Amino acid sequence: MQPVRCQAIQVPANLATEVTIRRRPPEGIGSQACGPVDFQVPLSAANKPANILEEIVWWKAQEIESFKERQPMLRLQMLMKLAPPPRDFIGALRASQQRTSRPGLIAEVKKASPSKGVIKENFDPVEIAKAYEAGGAACLSVLTDRKYFQGSFDYLTAIRQAGVACPLLCKEFIVEAYQLFKARAAGADAVLLIAAVLPNKDLELLIKCAGRVGLQCLIEVHTVPELERVLQLDLEGCMLGINNRDLQTFKVDLNNNKVIMDSAPGQQVKERGIMMAGESGIFTPEDVAFVQGAGCGAILVGESLVKQDDITAAVEMLLA
Numbered sequence: 001m002q003p004v005r006c007q008a009i010q011v012p013a014n015l016a017t018e019v020t021i022r023r024r025p026p027e028g029i030g031s032q033a034c035g036p037v038d039f040q041v042p043l044s045a046a047n048k049p050a051n052i053l054e055e056i057v058w059w060k061a062q063e064i065e066s067f068k069e070r071q072p073m074l075r076l077q078m079l080m081k082l083a084p085p086p087r088d089f090i091g092a093l094r095a096s097q098q099r100t101s102r103p104g105l106i107a108e109v110k111k112a113s114p115s116k117g118v119i120k121e122n123f124d125p126v127e128i129a130k131a132y133e134a135g136g137a138a139c140l141s142v143l144t145d146r147k148y149f150q151g152s153f154d155y156l157t158a159i160r161q162a163g164v165a166c167p168l169l170c171k172e173f174i175v176e177a178y179q180l181f182k183a184r185a186a187g188a189d190a191v192l193l194i195a196a197v198l199p200n201k202d203l204e205l206l207i208k209c210a211g212r213v214g215l216q217c218l219i220e221v222h223t224v225p226e227l228e229r230v231l232q233l234d235l236e237g238c239m240l241g242i243n244n245r246d247l248q249t250f251k252v253d254l255n256n257n258k259v260i261m262d263s264a265p266g267q268q269v270k271e272r273g274i275m276m277a278g279e280s281g282i283f284t285p286e287d288v289a290f291v292q293g294a295g296c297g298a299i300l301v302g303e304s305l306v307k308q309d310d311i312t313a314a315v316e317m318l319l320a
């Protein structure tokens, strides 16, 4: 494989770039561990994250630094060469949708979350992935964040090595290209990009970098203005998702799916034939029908499936 180089990208000046999440604490991080010493300076209350999403994103800057120390880019490039080839994540959803006349299921391998704490005790990511596949999932979403979701990049590798055929989404809070390369090296086929975190310039850059290493992107929105902004991008190799969970307040509202798909930008999604996933808070076949009726060709489901004892049966019932 050629060394990974992204060309300079021209971003039209008229692209809206507003995001609600600050990428760094305004006064800096306030503490830094240097060998055995943890240096700290006092910071004002204004330096606190405004919500959980901002807290997670602030943490990512530090996490990425420590990943880079242990796995420099050169090593990741070597691991990417050894990784199994990427598979067509969006194609698998379309194929499933055509075969079953139901939305393609992205089933989430999720041990814990900031809103629910531990969801699944005795968590075995490979067994869960196999059970999802046996039940009829088209694709899997694997949470890789360790601190807030008890996930791991190793789960992607383990699931892939176990022979699971469903394409894999790396469910991470991506703010840097380094994380894309880490996802591909671990065996991911697609990555999540969150519009609330990333302005369009960053999205455009990350979509290009992802494409360069064969990764497709699921770009997640939560509001109509976010969707309007994202639709200005070149969405080659991308699908979209509407998260029904407000990541700033944890409130889940399935109706958000309908409101967004009924809006003018939602109409455009349908006209352009862009694959759209309804995400979060999907528990019953009626919920699936509601999201499908709103115009989604895919659903992303975690908690309601992963917490069941018989996961395969739960998938079959949800899609029945």
Ligand SMILES: O=C(O)c1ccccc1NCC(=O)[C@H](O)[C@H](O)COP(=O)(O)O
Residues within 6 Å of the ligand: 052, 053, 108, 110, 113, 114, 115, 116, 243, 245, 247, 250, 279, 280, 281, 282, 300, 301, 302, 303, 304
């Ligand atoms: O799930 C959370 O509590 C959460 C908190 C902060 C940021 C992201 C969060 N979840 C990520 C997701 O979007 C969900 O894991 C995914 O859509 C599945 O949702 P569910 O079916 O409700 O488990």
